[in-house]
Amino acid sequence: MIPIEKKIDILRIMYLIREFEIASRNIFKAHLAKGEFLGALHNCDGQEAVAASIGAILRKDDYVFTTFRGHGHSIAKGAEPKKMMAELLGKKTGYSKGRGGSMHMFDPSIGLMGGNGVVGGGLTLAVGAALSAQYRCSDQVSVCFFGDGAAAIGAFHEAINLASLWKLPVIFLCENNLWAATTPIKFGCPIENISERAKGYNCVGKSIDGNDVYTVYETFLSAVDRGRNGNGPSLIECKTYRHHPHCMVIPEHRPKDEKQMWLQRDPIPKFEKVLQNENILSNHQQEKIRNEIKKIIAEAIKFAEDSPLPTVDTLYDYIWA
Amino acid sequence: MIPIEKKIDILRIMYLIREFEIASRNIFKAHLAKGEFLGALHNCDGQEAVAASIGAILRKDDYVFTTFRGHGHSIAKGAEPKKMMAELLGKKTGYSKGRGGSMHMFDPSIGLMGGNGVVGGGLTLAVGAALSAQYRCSDQVSVCFFGDGAAAIGAFHEAINLASLWKLPVIFLCENNLWAATTPIKFGCPIENISERAKGYNCVGKSIDGNDVYTVYETFLSAVDRGRNGNGPSLIECKTYRHHPHCMVIPEHRPKDEKQMWLQRDPIPKFEKVLQNENILSNHQQEKIRNEIKKIIAEAIKFAEDSPLPTVDTLYDYIWA
């Protein structure tokens, strides 16, 4: 079903996300060692299958609203690693010119409507973007990423209710990685599958393996079709896991065996194996892509480091349009 | 199942609510004619079966959180009409000493935890009262009234989710009267029965005829048992109808035939007929109760009118405990 080039693209993006996350952690640690705190860093290693599959389906003009854990989604939507890296360092050349940092990268020209530091902060905004698409009779869709933790926030309810009432092209994409900061899912949600809530809004809901590219791809594809065809929103829950603690300053606290189990379900080797079995991916090719990615990341770091900081006289720039 | 005296009590309370509402409208109109605006008045004529049935089950120490349309719930919980009437007139002898008015009558000594001017404003508070009951190992329950309109507010989601997670003794009691101010239910809710949402929280949900005393009584009784026994919250939707426009200053805008149909389902004659068929209620008895009620209301009005207004020097009283 998925064209071969697309499959390779997806893997490529998964690599890129993974390498970006590794690099960003290293940079943050290096700065921390120098006594420079670069803010909160929330990495998404382990969740790449979701971002990459979705990125492969969306058009450039579709909207994505991401979270504080948004590097993967941004890369999958086409964000340039060098501008992202520069933003991480607060540089003038970063996506938000140093105003945003890790949690707030925007590029409306590629439909990247930004990260959000507020858990669930993007839910109602994504509904607005979908309303706008419907209003303009474009067939864009609006994707809102959020976590299992965010599913407890009141805005979730208001957003999905309005989207269902108005049949808006929104895809509510919940990445259920079983933890919200240090809180296990069972402390936050009294049901097994968050997607079951969809029924309460006459909305389509699906809970799927978020570490399996094909499953995510297929499920998301039909949700996008639903949206484009004017059939309203979908609530998709992808079960997945982050490989690292909630953010840089919080130590690991999750059960060892749980983590171990999920590391074995790492979506990257899993998808590599699939492609190898399909004879689409050779070792050589794999190596080649990995090297390209390494180069992109190295260039991004160099670009970011070489870039100037914003100057103090620009403090008040960009408050008003 | 219901003891006979209780049945008569329920009818009595229904009469009392109806007469109170009629009287309050008359008073508001009379004041308006004198150019005195007494604030917003939201009457509940037509919805008496819900309030009265529930009041007949609750203990004095159970909690009730009501809304801006709360006269019926307050009376059913044991509030005194004269103090209510005094509050409507902003008198010093009113439940809130003239600070609250129609929307804000409180009497914690009978578990009446107040009306709320904010749609859905009581939802999370009721959860807190239930938490308090559970914490103190009392077997009190906490009842939160809200409308079909309020079911769209984010607090609904947060409240029911928390109550379900913690198995709190809350009864979320939705009076679905088909309209939220001037907005029909289909503009606010994309599903037929609001109680279907309960599943999304692993909570018990029921949608029932809210104009039928026995149905409300039975359903509510089992919800109260559930709460008292530590088995968590319930979401009960009572389908009902208000006989008058949203509030005094909004003209009628609902379809004539819809209203006509519901007037024929008026819970008071409906329950009278039931009791007559059961040979519990004679015409004479009915007349007697009605006369008692009329007297109570007349006394309440006199008390309210004779009571003094708060004095200006007390403006700052009751800000702090």
Added chain:
Amino acid sequence: MRDITYTAALREALFEEMEIDESVFLIGEDIADFGGVFGVTKNLLQKFGRKRVCQTPISEGAIIGAAVGAAMTGLRPVAELMYVDFILFAMDQTVNQAAKLRYMSGGTVKVPVVIRAQQGCGTCEAAQHSQQLEAWFMHTPGLKVVIPSNPYDAKGLLKTAIRDDNPVIFLEHRMLYSARQQVPDDTWTIPFGRAEIKKSGKDITVVATSLCVHKALEVAKDNHFDIEVIDPRTLVPLDIDTIAESVVKTGRLLVVHESIAQCGVGAEIIRLITEQYFKAFKTAPKVLGGAYVPMPFAKVLEENAVPQKRDIIETINNMMKE
């Protein structure tokens, strides 16, 4: 010239801007068939259809959030909040999102949203229906704040608000809806950041907002002191120069508003003028604001919880004595 109400003025502004610009639409509770609880959007459904007059469930967070999301993606929503008190369910969307998105995005996102909200007191609706929150919004970088006191300003400023590319909080006072005024036959806009001297005078500067402008003007009319009454009209941006010039002339400053005095608009105006024009004062500047109390229900208490003409007169007399 013709005579219109504040309500009609607002409706004209909405009507005209919706006619000119297809990307302008309305979103809020009870605004379509009924035309809004205060009647501002009456007949707009009939003219523009459901696509452009979107009646929502009771979901203030989603109303503002959807408006912000639509604004980020090319539309110009005008959201209506029935009472500003209910924005307390939409503060994340208003303050964490609308106000900050442009800055956080380094100027790549634009949020041309107008949030119209009705506020005020005078109708005995008690504490949860009588807050006046302009000071909070002034304290929030990234929000423009408009607070018109008459039909002419209401229309001209609402049209400007809709054309502005930034989030604008537009605060209407419910006791002003029926206020009438002679206005021109053709249309107009009013730029933000221009206070208006509603009456000039040389003895004392009274800065007043919203309903209090009228109280101040009535006091000024038959007072033996020569009172200058200034209406800032927009609080962000604030035309502090016009106020300063006046204070330099009169040497006395009184600010009058219904919203709470503590950390309020008056405090801010006093801060600004005191910091820069301290020497201009002949006597201590003063704020008459809402009493530090949740708004009580009973008329007799409500009236005493906000400045009345007698308070303004008394304060001016005291200030002129010093």
Added chain:
Amino acid sequence: MRDITYTAALREALFEEMEIDESVFLIGEDIADFGGVFGVTKNLLQKFGRKRVCQTPISEGAIIGAAVGAAMTGLRPVAELMYVDFILFAMDQTVNQAAKLRYMSGGTVKVPVVIRAQQGCGTCEAAQHSQQLEAWFMHTPGLKVVIPSNPYDAKGLLKTAIRDDNPVIFLEHRMLYSARQQVPDDTWTIPFGRAEIKKSGKDITVVATSLCVHKALEVAKDNHFDIEVIDPRTLVPLDIDTIAESVVKTGRLLVVHESIAQCGVGAEIIRLITEQYFKAFKTAPKVLGGAYVPMPFAKVLEENAVPQKRDIIETINNMMKE
């Protein structure tokens, strides 16, 4: 005497009050097993169990609402908000409900709830994690507002807050958690409404809050002017008398805080002192507050968005020149 951190001081207060009073309990995100993202509630789960250390979903509205409901019915909840920014999802519960319930009920309801929230900047967390909202709460009748600047005050004031029968907003600055101080071996409380003169002086009065108290004290230490530094500690109630006495003595007033200057705490203090002690001023009073900008991410910008020691020094020098 012994040396403790601000974090430990807060934890001691919670621990002691929970031991004394069974009706005190904690509610918030990540507060149980992990002990809170800033570690304040560490080990309290182990000591008091899940009944009294309630870890919630991410539902700020329900956290505050449940705390308020519990407070209305006999308990004394202490709610924790990880960042004050997230109270924007709980403003109805905080402002429409907690603040107003007692008044609206004519004094029949009591709401003894403490809302602890962490705020501040200095860690490059940008606009949605760096707001400081004490001015809003001062503008809301019915809320007490506490903002301790050191471990001794943090402990003593938190204990008082928990014993208070009213809603208290308790604002902790995240750059202070590791601050250390010598404190007594036995326990203490501090009454609300008592400012502390952290350093006395005769040339100028500097009122500072939270982290800015330390900046002001450092400036005062080796300055050639004799600076008086006052920390109000509680903003509601506000000890205006202590500030006024100082201004009467020095004739000069500077207020320093990180929160936004517009309609802020400084503006309010200037309003109060100016209205009543105008003649005391030798020179114009001044506020150094947060810049009118959503908090930027980059360190170089963040630092320049809040008052630094150099700004305080420069301002004092200018004020002393006049």
